[in-house]
Amino acid sequence: MPSSPAALAALDLRERATVALRRLVGRDDADFRDGQLEAIEALVTGHRRVLVVQRTGWGKSAVYFVATALRRAEGAGPTVIVSPLLALMRDQIGAAERAGIRAVTLNSTNADEWAAVSGALARGEVDVLLVSPERMNNPRFREEQLPGLAQTCGLLVVDEAHCISDWGHDFRPDYRRIRDLLTTLPEETPVLATTATANARVVTDVVEQLGAGGRDVLTLRGPLARASLRLGVLPLSAPEQRLAWLIAHLGDLPGSGIVYALTVSAAEDVAAALREAGYEVAAYTGRTEPGERIRLEQDLRDNRLKALVATSALGMGFDKPDLGFVLHLGAPSSPVAYYQQVGRAGRATERADVLLMPGPEDKDIWRYFASASMPRQDQADAVLRALAQTGRPLSTVALESIVDVRRTRLELLLKVLDVDGAVQRVQGGWVATGEPWIYDSERYQRVSDARQREQQLMVDYERSDGCRMAFLQQCLDDDTAQECGRCDRCAGTWFPDAIPEAAVLTARSRLERPGVALEPRVQWPPGMDRLGVPVKGRIAPSVALSEGRAVARLTDLGWGQRLRELLRSTTPQPGSTSPEASSAEPAASDRPVPPEVLRAVVDVLRAWDWAERPVAIVAVPSRHRPQLVTSLATGLGELGRLPYLGALDLVEGGPVGEPGGNSAFRLANIWGRFTVGAELHQRLQGVPGPVLLVDDVADSRWTLTVAGALLREAGAPAVLPLTLAVEA
Template sequence: MDSSSPTTSPALATDRSALRAEAQEALQALTGRADADFHDGQFEAIAALVEERRRVLVVQRTGWGKSAVYFLAALLQRRRGSGPALIISPLIALMRDQVAAARRAGVRAEAISSANPTQWSDIESALDTDELDVLLVSPERLVNPRFRAEQMPRLIERCGLLVIDEAHCISDWGHDFRPDYRRLRDLVAELGDQVPVLATTATANSRVVADVAEQLGVQTDGAAPVLTLRGTLTRDSLRLGCLTLPDDRARLEYLARYLDDLPGSGIIYTLTVSAAEDLADLLNRPGRRVVAYTGRTDSEERAELEQALKDNEVKALAATSALGMGFDKPDLGFVVHLGAPSSPVAYYQQVGRAGRATDTADVLLLPGREDRAIWEYFATASMPAQADADAVLAELGASGSPLSTPALEARVDVKRSALELLLKVLAVEGAVDSVRGGWVSTGAAWAYDAPRYENVARARREEQQAMLDYESLQPGDPQQCRMMFLARQLDDGTATPCGRCDVCTDPWYPVPGSAPAPRTRSHEGAPAAGDGSDAPGTVPADHGDDNASREAVSRLLDRVGVPVDPRKQWPQGLDRVGVTSESGGPVRGNIPPGERLEEGRALARMSDLGWAVPLRNLLTVDEQGRRVDAALTPAIANRVVEVLTDWDWQRRPAAVLAVPSMTRPGLVRDLGAGIARIGKMQDLGQLGLSPGATPQRGARNSAFRVAALWDRFTIPPELAEQIAALDGAPILLVDDEIDTRWTMTIAGRLLRRSGSGPVLPLALALVS
């Protein structure tokens, strides 16, 4: 713990003793235990906030009791006449738990979030009448113009304590950087030095700690420096392991076979939404409920699933990182990862959900071959580009009124998700502002911090390599240990070998192809090998459903044919990018039914379990980022036939037409010709390309993508004659990938307007 205490006078010591007694009584009310006492550092943080009005950064492991510090400090501050505490909390789930915990301690707490808009006016009234001790808000709420204009001035004027939970989100060096958290630096400055500030996190290395402390330290001369209280980050209850299996089939069969042997209920993390959904479908069965929890799960269902896990009504939630910070089930028995997070720090944060109030919890990593490709996608998607920032600022500067995000999207070629992130970054850095009606330029000078972003990108690559190093740790090295490795990634130099992980001892989990080795759990309360108990990790005597599990895995991995919904509306702002109809009129609103595609099919998603690797191997790019025109493999060709066989179309296509490809011409041409031959359909060859057409690059959002495609394709006279001869029969339109769906939409519209019958798109891979 990086703290030091000056010599105290007798009077101050007496006051401190009285404060401790008062705080301990409140702690016992919060926990419901008459014997509750403070962990090392908890009371020191409370005293620094209440007595000295300090700025305090607490870095302590999950389960240490950081929330107790800020609730008790808020309560004690209120008793001394201070205003309500403002707690910045990142997740709705966390807010729910925090409000419930505060109320148990007699703290009057409420939260303002997207989950309770009907209660906002009542909460605001309670603030006005001083009936609230604690208000929890998300960092995103600070951007809301109405909240910022109507609520923030009153909160700043009356705030008795500011708490920044999950403070690593402030730092873009952190594993879960959120641009809106950067606004808190300005909020800290507005509060002044008389309002104590507490920042808490369990996942911050030295670089993140320094960055957060620097932002908390915005103050006038003479104020005390930020007090950092840092404890050991190792978790004695966790038993870590990593098992590398050859492919997705082996990993899924392993989970299907051994999931029931893991203790209690837990979380199985995946890297993608589709993997979580597929995994839940595979593992869910009578007597063993497994449900998906992802970013696509609505807020009401999330709350229900979280409660079901807390009540042990499910064996596991198959979850993405959407279930992370803030979820609190003290007796969570296990955490399994199907695919590794991109950094040991992110991994530590997720495994920290387990074993918070139990003697033991099992943590197993099952890395996948596709992990690195997924890491790279998310890493590049989160980094703002200078050209994009310059384009956004130029458009806002030229506009005489606020521009909404959709309006901006029609002016700059930036994908919606990236544009929203970029606007947040620019807002935090003072270059733009969110107002009613959209975004405006502030006119403030702004420069792209290229060195910082380059350093962050380098740090991300180093974190990825560290995760690979974690996976490759080998038993027998006295200087290695999985828990010690994770702690050192967080710059906790106090860690020593845990004596429990599969590097310190033999594997505690079943290893396929080997006999179960005798094992002893080194932590108190756990069963030893040979004591007659069914210790989690030992191979059960009977797995009679192994064949059923293997068949279920095969059904999942062999499943092909993902529906692709047709686009039904044009993006906004096509007039601004030069798109007009054949008559010169605007293109907007609904796509006429007679110009739409039918529902299509893709062989599989690029993120599907089982298919990510073979599809990426086929649809690969070279070292310069150019697409490789590889040959269609027999295995994938056979799966395409299965998709066609199972397709429940109303009328069977009479002909096949390929979208012309300038990057994979052989693959797409062979795909179309092969389908025509096997399906006994007419081979129409491919659409024509307009003169001067070049390989498609750069267009990222919908409006610019449509503009780039609008006049790209042609129908040569011979093809027009063939289409007319089909007399309205359906056409199968094939391509290698479907990403935004606009290529197929524009090509299909051209065909429909030329007199074709229904157009059914088919591609090897659905990218997004």
């Protein structure tokens, strides 16, 4: 029998913790895994700050739910869990309820419940409150709820803590607010941070953040090997081969699983192809509505679907213990991100299959997302200048008509400036604080360099001759790495590499099927008067475009890849856009439309279910690809026996923007840059039907919208836009 009070207390803690654990998992024989009880003891008895780095499926949630039960039994306040995704919150609430723990959430989708949640918190009826890091900067929550929670919470949990670090693969600036929250906690409030995807560099960064206020941080790190996962790599360069492999072999994979794609369009296209091949699958992307996400997640859990074809939108938080496989069509940009995604599989099964099918387009996609997430000094300076000069709160929408930054980049930039103290979110928008802000170029260069190294590590993983699991462990600085004995390098190729010709033909037919809809703009951007453009509100029906078509999105697996190659050499450089380019000289590599591309456009026209067939063709003028656009328009005219009326005229001068700018500035850069010349105007008179408006690429769609409005004003009864590609 234990003789000391400390030993008795430890025995009592273990007994109480074991009871709570067994209630949580619903099994009378459940016991703690290595490290779980140590973490719980440090939180409950030691009131410490603890970082737990353990593999997916180890049971990190068990630590904070058991600690919550014990703390609440001692009379402590509710646990506050900072959780990054709604899907993760849903799973955590479900797990809490099974353990008899009362859990609620405050998030953007349940604002109508906030008053009830606040009342329950005030009455002590809540054991766990889940919030997103973004919620901590909501003015209402920050002012009305957060101060009280900081003083009364019994435990603060930071889930997916690698997001704290801008070295991490899921850097979210709002996570850096947690450091400020930590400095407001009473000394005795324990803090737990958990992650499965942190290498030594990220761990150091997270510990530094958790140690705010000079507190010591206990780091508990276990081996990251996953004994159930059988890893493999199947390099197939052609997209039709990758899709054909799936068509032929998806049904052979165990249970149900996830097929990851790098882009929304790829996920949607692959899901459509697999459904046509007879599989029960669905696409799950950032475009999927919240209610539909819940339904699809449950369909996969209940095995009503063979697979979800998903982007990274289905990542942290989705929990299906018996998930049988994870496949990747295209590689994530780092081994850390890859480990996190494949960790969804095999949590409660003896075997789960993990297969990577990288593509040649992966590096282009990595570069795009890496550049989109990094703040730029010129844009930050423009935002701070605009807020300071205005002297009142500005919404994100209002800022878009003052600074030329695209919405998603602007939102990220404001978050970075906010956590750095240069701006603050208040009721009505954003204000400048007056605090000096210096662009930390050295820091961002380090981040950029680290990401490039991680991208190269992903390429090295694909080509490695050694154990796949050991490679991933080494990338995560796990010194327990050893050969797994199961992957394709250790045990030989476990997956079929033969692809039936019939599957290849089916995949090729699906990928070579051209045609995507071009939805017309229906609303002018707000605040255009600030930019000298006299439009507002809805676009008048008398000048609006009809729905159009494009051969493909540039991110599509089939035609998208071909069109990227065609357009790559003449893509405008930063500082210019297609009609606003500063140079009137065509690119040296500009050439007539290739015959196979022209045939694809004809196929698009043939399948177009328009209300009225076009009767004439007009081209959008192009400085970069005049031969390509003109030959496309004239070639279609010859094949379709439609008169080519010519192109609009370009107007020199005016503002020059950059590709990827925001909607308001993109429109301003187009406005006044076209005119309907006298000859074209005369030809449009009395045209008895719709005009086909031809261009190479649709990005913001403002070029087509403005050109179409001019044609409508000049006499065209309707305008049908047609492009080779959509930049999306």
